Amino acid sequence: MSSSLSKIPPGVQYIFDTEVRVRRWVERQVMDVFDGWSYSEIILPIFDYADLFALGMGKIQAEMTYRFTGRDGKLLALRPEMTSLVARTVATRFRESHRPIRLSYSGEVFRWDEPRPARQHEFHQIGLEHVGSDRLEADTEVLIIAIEALRRVGIEGFMITLGHVGFIQGIAEKLELDAAARSQMYGIIDRKETEEFDEFLRPHADEKTREAFCRLTTLSGKKEILTEAKSLIGNERSIAALDDLGRVYGIAEAIGIDEHIDIDLGDVGGLDYYTGLTFKIYAEGLGTALGSGGRYDNLLSQFGLSEPAVGFSLWLDWLAQLSAARVAPTLPGSNNNVSTLGANGDLASVFKEATRLRATGTRVEVV
Amino acid sequence: MSGITIALAKGRLQDSSLALFQHSGISLPDGVLDSRRLLVEDNSNQYNFIFVKPGDVPTYVEYGVADAGICGRDVLMESAADVHEPLDLRFGYCRLVLAGRPESAERGYNPLVAARVATKYPRITADYFQRHGVPVELIVLSGSVELAAVLGLAHHIVDLVETGRTLRDNGLVVIDTIAESTARLIVNRASYHLKRMAVMGLIKLLRDGLQTAGQPEVIQSQASPASDRIQQ
Numbered sequence: 224m225s226s227s228l229s230k231i232p233p234g235v236q237y238i239f240d241t242e243v244r245v246r247r248w249v250e251r252q253v254m255d256v257f258d259g260w261s262y263s264e265i266i267l268p269i270f271d272y273a274d275l276f277a278l279g280m281g282k283i284q285a286e287m288t289y290r291f292t293g294r295d296g297k298l299l300a301l302r303p304e305m306t307s308l309v310a311r312t313v314a315t316r317f318r319e320s321h322r323p324i325r326l327s328y329s330g331e332v333f334r335w336d337e338p339r340p341a342r343q344h345e346f347h348q349i350g351l352e353h354v355g356s357d358r359l360e361a362d363t364e365v366l367i368i369a370i371e372a373l374r375r376v377g378i379e380g381f382m383i384t385l386g387h388v389g390f391i392q393g394i395a396e397k398l399e400l401d402a403a404a405r406s407q408m409y410g411i412i413d414r415k416e417t418e419e420f421d422e423f424l425r426p427h428a429d430e431k432t433r434e435a436f437c438r439l440t441t442l443s444g445k446k447e448i449l450t451e452a453k454s455l456i457g458n459e460r461s462i463a464a465l466d467d468l469g470r471v472y473g474i475a476e477a478i479g480i481d482e483h484i485d486i487d488l489g490d491v492g493g494l495d496y497y498t499g500l501t502f503k504i505y506a507e508g509l510g511t512a513l514g515s516g517g518r519y520d521n522l523l524s525q526f527g528l529s530e531p532a533v534g535f536s537l538w539l540d541w542l543a544q545l546s547a548a549r550v551a552p553t554l555p556g557s558n559n560n561v562s563t564l565g566a567n568g569d570l571a572s573v574f575k576e577a578t579r580l581r582a583t584g585t586r587v588e589v590v
Numbered sequence: 591m592s593g594i595t596i597a598l599a600k601g602r603l604q605d606s607s608l609a610l611f612q613h614s615g616i617s618l619p620d621g622v623l624d625s626r627r628l629l630v631e632d633n634s635n636q637y638n639f640i641f642v643k644p645g646d647v648p649t650y651v652e653y654g655v656a657d658a659g660i661c662g663r664d665v666l667m668e669s670a671a672d673v674h675e676p677l678d679l680r681f682g683y684c685r686l687v688l689a690g691r692p693e694s695a696e697r698g699y700n701p702l703v704a705a706r707v708a709t710k711y712p713r714i715t716a717d718y719f720q721r722h723g724v725p726v727e728l729i730v731l732s733g734s735v736e737l738a739a740v741l742g743l744a745h746h747i748v749d750l751v752e753t754g755r756t757l758r759d760n761g762l763v764v765i766d767t768i769a770e771s772t773a774r775l776i777v778n779r780a781s782y783h784l785k786r787m788a789v790m791g792l793i794k795l796l797r798d799g800l801q802t803a804g805q806p807e808v809i810q811s812q813a814s815p816a817s818d819r820i821q822q
Contacts, residue, residue, distance in 0.1 A: 380784070382783050382784050384783050414673075414674055414675045415674040415675065415676045415777075415782075416675050416676070416678075417676060417677070418677075418678045419678075441676070443782075443783065443786065444786065485783055485786065487783065505779075505780040505783050505784055506780075506784075507784055509654065509780055510651075510652060510653045510654020510655070510778050510779070510780050510781070511652075511654070511672075511779065511780060512779070512780070
């Protein structure tokens, strides 16, 4: 074979055999959980106008799309995420529908990325969006659904870290930072560089405040850290964020899922996108998050409808990888439970028998 | 295997890293460093150490094969690994510099012509020249980078400088300091949450260890020469 035929473009994958069966099983389980919470599935186009994604996820993120020109000369992009497509649909087609709207999706997304650990250019996202409610019920609901989905596919030892955009923004407002300084600060907090953060704060705050902020942005753990955080912070925005976190955590405790939830006050991921509660999902055996979500109350206004929304997505690739060892043996394989029929002699009777067996649900293989 | 796994950089930072652990109450069984084992457990059975090439430490940690690691900030910047960096360990100080022959320093680089630069740090070098709006032609080498400037393979080099002696001995001068580097404790993002207690414990131990050790030289002078045998 010539090398151009055997060469596979970086970032794409061919999946077959057991891996396919595991992935399809996991996908069905998760979508079934979403359906159980009255989320209805929406099937979205593989590509759309590039501008749509720039509007939805921001210009810089949209740089990562695979783009091409349509026959009409317009710039198109393979979908890098699903939420922009859902948001546009809600803001147009579902404008008059009853609220809240609950939608779920499952499909491949495409992102050009520098070669990085375990990052494909094509990967499968399963997620949901809850549109039209700015209340904690909605935030709590999606969190509980995420946990049910993980449990359903048998992932154990997972941890969801809860954060709140308002907490860090309250600090940034208090320090009266401009946009560039904010983004520098978010980077430092994201890497948890305590010494650098202290250095960064030096021109903006006295020693006591610096010490408090350094402590606050590395605080993570159970409910008690909220009490400590409250004793260290004075601005209203941050306090309101802590109250939100406390209420959601309280519900999680009441229904007994708090062992899977930690609060992480230093979570600054997606600050330009999310507007309230955020969460990331980690599981034993994986060095990176297998899902994430949060509240994004500003996105729909980009599409002409100012409405609150919250949602999350899971990476099917990671879910399948973590479930494979446990799930694969329980799934019907390609070679077991098969009735083999020889295709010699009278073909009509061979296929008649095969059809009869199929009608009883038996797996057949004509050899 | 129990507890958490820590990736240590072989070579320049290894002795100081082990000395800091020793000072912080985490010690390795006698003689274990003399063996060729790449995976060793400490005396308390709480920490597993793996010894890898410095440039590989961020990779092991980013993938989560190691929960934590120690490597220089230079290596970390070059790898652009997505990890937490909770502690500056202060030892292993060096500078990442732009250097060249003295006449090139006087002339500076002609901003209209691509600077030809030899380095082991292509990402950092490209970023640096991009910030200055100068087109750059990178020559990626894996060692003895100074030679490239001496022999005229490149106009400039970007390399790590501890004392500056190698540069001086080869008739080169520092034109600009791009970054300063010290050893960092890095932690995998998932481990930070999944093994929170153990990770927090490690950070605290090392932070306390650093405080009582005082100056970084103390750690460096306590470094045991026995571990020289674990080399690349």
